[in-house]
Amino acid sequence: MPLRRNHPSLVLWCGGNELQDGDGPLDDERSPVLAALRDVVRKLDPDRAWLPTSPTGRVYHNRLEGIERDPTGLHDVHGPWEHQGLEGHFTLYNRGASLLHSEFGVEGITNRHTLDATIPPDHQWPVSLENPAWFHLGAWWLKEATLRAAFGDLPDTGSTVRAAQFLQADGLRYAVEADRRRKYHNSGSLPWQFNEPYPMAACTSAVDYYARPKPAYYAVAAAYAPVHVSARFERQAWAGHETFQAEAWANSSRQEDLPATLHLALAGLGGRLYAARSQPVTCPANAAAHLTGISQALAAIEDEVFFLDLCLTGGDGQVLSRNRYLFVRGDTLAPLLSVPATELEVSVAHPHPAQEGRGEAEHWQVAVRNRGATTALMVWLEDARDPQAQGYATVDDNYFCLLPGECRQVTVTWEGAQRAGEERRLEIAGWNTQVLELCSQT
Numbered sequence: 001m002p003l004r005r006n007h008p009s010l011v012l013w014c015g016g017n018e019l020q021d022g023d024g025p026l027d028d029e030r031s032p033v034l035a036a037l038r039d040v041v042r043k044l045d046p047d048r049a050w051l052p053t054s055p056t057g058r059v060y061h062n063r064l065e066g067i068e069r070d071p072t073g074l075h076d077v078h079g080p081w082e083h084q085g086l087e088g089h090f091t092l093y094n095r096g097a098s099l100l101h102s103e104f105g106v107e108g109i110t111n112r113h114t115l116d117a118t119i120p121p122d123h124q125w126p127v128s129l130e131n132p133a134w135f136h137l138g139a140w141w142l143k144e145a146t147l148r149a150a151f152g153d154l155p156d157t158g159s160t161v162r163a164a165q166f167l168q169a170d171g172l173r174y175a176v177e178a179d180r181r182r183k184y185h186n187s188g189s190l191p192w193q194f195n196e197p198y199p200m201a202a203c204t205s206a207v208d209y210y211a212r213p214k215p216a217y218y219a220v221a222a223a224y225a226p227v228h229v230s231a232r233f234e235r236q237a238w239a240g241h242e243t244f245q246a247e248a249w250a251n252s253s254r255q256e257d258l259p260a261t262l263h264l265a266l267a268g269l270g271g272r273l274y275a276a277r278s279q280p281v282t283c284p285a286n287a288a289a290h291l292t293g294i295s296q297a298l299a300a301i302e303d304e305v306f307f308l309d310l311c312l313t314g315g316d317g318q319v320l321s322r323n324r325y326l327f328v329r330g331d332t333l334a335p336l337l338s339v340p341a342t343e344l345e346v347s348v349a350h351p352h353p354a355q356e357g358r359g360e361a362e363h364w365q366v367a368v369r370n371r372g373a374t375t376a377l378m379v380w381l382e383d384a385r386d387p388q389a390q391g392y393a394t395v396d397d398n399y400f401c402l403l404p405g406e407c408r409q410v411t412v413t414w415e416g417a418q419r420a421g422e423e424r425r426l427e428i429a430g431w432n433t434q435v436l437e438l439c440s441q442t
Helices: 032-044 064-069 088-094 112-118 132-138 144-151 157-181 215-223 334-338
Strands: 012-014 049-051 076-078 100-104 189-191 227-232 243-252 258-268 273-283 287-297 305-313 319-328 344-352 362-370 376-383 392-395 400-402 407-415 423-429 436-441
Touching: 032 049, 088 157, 112 157, 144 157, 144 334, 157 189, 157 215, 157 227, 157 243, 157 334, 215 227, 227 305, 227 319, 243 258, 243 273, 243 305, 243 319, 258 287, 273 287, 273 305, 319 334, 319 400, 344 423, 344 436, 362 376, 362 400, 362 423, 362 436, 376 392, 376 407, 400 407
Parallel strands: 012 049, 076 100, 100 189
Antiparallel strands: 227 243, 243 287, 258 273, 258 305, 305 319, 344 362, 362 407, 376 400, 376 423, 392 407, 423 436
């Protein structure tokens, strides 16, 4: 304890993870070991908070039945660790009541390059727990029923990877955003998990064993931005409903009020605008705030897949925060797998080329443009080298949808990958685009 008590990331001391018996979470009164640890904390770090275990409080799990039974009893809660469905996921997180959400997550399959290095391609299909390779490397986290309910039957490994990664990224983003909208009633959110100690085909990690981020990493990073605009809604699939409805929220960690302009738009796959407006707003200092709502008759939206765009701009027009949400008019996300193809155009500049032997990073400024007539879904920039290659490619913006004509500027930084003669390769592709590759060699 003396070695750790001054660590800048230390918030509180805890006796252990998920310590419980038949009567619920253990506490200092029922566990002599926890009582002894509490006394040590009081002696050596008396100004720091102490929890006997995590979760703690009257309600153990973050579940609807617990929220309904004892809405003020969710002190420090865990779970869930899986996507809850195209309506249930949003119902649960919209009704969150925790004071501290110290463990939760969403499952997802690893990136395709890592998957190929983990399970040989000729052993990847079927993606099922009946396949011994998947049972060994994803038994808890390959949720076949969840994938089928969200996307229908998935025809191949690539489609299954895309579907699982989308649910993980989108589901975890919404969970973090929903917790942040309850600032300060909810005082902390700790997704499980950041990385892996062993190469996995599927799990709840945001970064794989080879330190390569999955889409969920970028989705959660954006959700944690100091100034953030988000949407609250009831479902992702709107079959059986007449009106699309959502709320726009802002979350600001600044110490002063932030005047801004909120831009809202509903757009279809081809870029057609079904609704659009802008209005002045104020993001209160160090707070979350409801800004406005948006409502649109679904009969007026002709596209099966559509988007809600939110953007906050400052007085000089600078983008402070932006967010894009994907919805379907039907009852599953299956239409995402058959969206018409579009074409990406990519250009790259090297403003800071690395110099051999100096250990410097190399920076690429990559412009990705959608030249086609339909939205490019889930555009993904990825290090195309072997997962065990030297160094890393870090990307400052990733896993985004581009409406027709839109362009996104992305900074790619190569760290520790400047060994003489070694090629740096970046792969760029969306769900419905061609695969492009950028190469550079020292």
